[in-house]
Amino acid sequence: MSDLMFSNLLEDDQEEYGAVETMDPELYKATIGGDLLEFVREMERLANDRHPYYLPASCVQLGPQKNTILHLATSYGHHEIVKLVCKDLPHLLAEKDARGDTALHLAARAGDTNLILLLTDSDYAVLALLGATNEEDNTPLHEALIHRHENVARTLIDKNRNMNYSVNHEGKSLTYLAAEAGYVAIISLLMDNPVGNYALDGKHKIKSPVHAAILGRNIDVLKLFWRKDRSSFYKRCEKGGNPLHCAAYIGFTDGISFLLKKSYILAYLRDRQGLLPIHMAASQGHVDIIQLMVQDRPDSREQLTLQGQNILHIAAKSGKCRALERMLKMPELEKLINEKDADGNTPLHVATIYGHPKVVSSLTWDERVILQLENKDGLTALDIAEEQMKPYMASFQKRLTWMALRVVGAPKAPHSKSVTDVNLMLDEQPTTENYRDKVNVILLVATLVATVTFSAGFAMPGGYKNSDPNQGIANMLEKVKFQEFVICDSLAMYSSIAVAVTLLWAQLGDQKSMHVALKLALPLLGIALAMMSIAFMAGVYLVVSKLNWLAHFVLFMGSNFVIVLVLLFLPLCFLGSSNYHRFRFLSYCPFCLMLYALGSYAENEAAE
Structure with a gap:
């Protein structure tokens, strides 16, 4: 069979089934090996002996991931080969691999400043490559900041300070990424030059750089933003939270102090779920944040959610046992211990509803907690626990919650239907x-x-014994x-x-x-x-x-x-249950052992 006939059959197969790209094996080895003389020899050989199905008409050798020889040389850090390819085959600079990366993306990701200089040596390269995006909408500058290469980022910025960059597919701008990394000098450079601007194409929701600074716990970056762009502190995240929500959620104490000092109004703004920053801190068990906010804004202890729940309700709902125990020791929160929400539930009711036995136990052993309180449905905490004790339906967490109430002698409501209903559920269902x-x-x-x-x-x-008279004894x-x-x-x-x-x-x-x-x-x-x-x-x-x-x-x-x-x-x-403290303590010991043995404590600790 002639080469022409074989070539035609190969093309037919490629059209019907598809085929991956392939690079000449000797050229591939020479490129990744980094031997410049060997690389030149293989390039000359291919130029003199072109095979129709090895070397396309464009003379661009592509590997399986659509990577060119420039991609390979850049990936392996072979500077001499990169320099030669940029000089003799400059059109390869704009070629993208399967992920949409140019060679400059790879160099920025690797953090190699010398490669960056080689790839951007010409004006053509600067214009063609700086704004090129890959499949994630990242430019080389995005990649440098994402991978924490500050020197590379500064080099790319200096190449063209008048260039505008778009945000990537996650909605992160260059300023956001620099704030996330904590690069104060880079942020200042971006904000003082047009390079920090980005196009609002409407495809992505722009994330606030202030939130990025908080997530990175970078107080110096926060101070810089406050000096240069105070309006950014009032931008909301995708969940409607302001920067104080974000700082309270992650427990960033220095950020809380700074934000309360600069703009205390942030402490009184709700997110989309109706939560205030202090509620966010309670949900994550950050007691230090709660103490700081209560000291700075004393009335924040009275802040309620849209469901009328205070911070003790939130901590009980989230199962934050250690945090709740510390909050119970705070004198300024004493009036919240038995406070009811919109449904008449106290923190004890809420902890019971959500099945947190360790939280219930901590609350019930506090003498200030009134176990007899009823919600709007006329149910005490024990009534709620018994209603959830349907056989084969209640989780073991709910059963332990019921045990926690029983060991301290928690009462039922005088006229609660659950007094008889629970027995029926236990016996007949x-x-x-x-x-x-x-x-x-x-x-x-x-x-x-x-x-x-x-x-x-x-x-x-x-x-x-085998002998008489005691044989068999x-x-x-x-x-x-x-x-x-x-x-x-x-x-x-x-x-x-x-x-x-x-x-x-x-x-x-x-x-x-x-x-x-x-x-x-x-x-x-x-x-x-x-x-x-x-x-x-x-x-x-x-x-x-x-x-x-x-x-x-x-x-x-x-x-x-x-x-x-x-x-x-x-x-x-x-x-x-018993009214005698010693008997209750004896019942409490096996209850605690069950919690430890079955992972309830470990679960609560992991959540905190």
């Missing part, structure tokens, strides 16, 4: 199949415990730990058998009897598990008692495990 699933799981565990303890009863530690019968083993093993087996029998009866009854059986079976199962653990500890202690340190280690480890087991199992069996 679940389907028989749902109850049977629970029964089957507990029955399986009880059966396993009974099996294990039964086997252990005949595999006594230390074995049996346990060797360690007189030892206290052996007696402890036998008693605990027997209790574990009988308790587990009692659980199994109770649940077998439950299988034959209705939902009410199943519910009663479950309430009886859980404590019995807890006893069986605890006794089995103690029996195991006693048995192991017996067989290693000759090695004193190991025996004591077994006792220490086993005792601690039994305590943890009881604390973990207690909330599943019973979590009552």
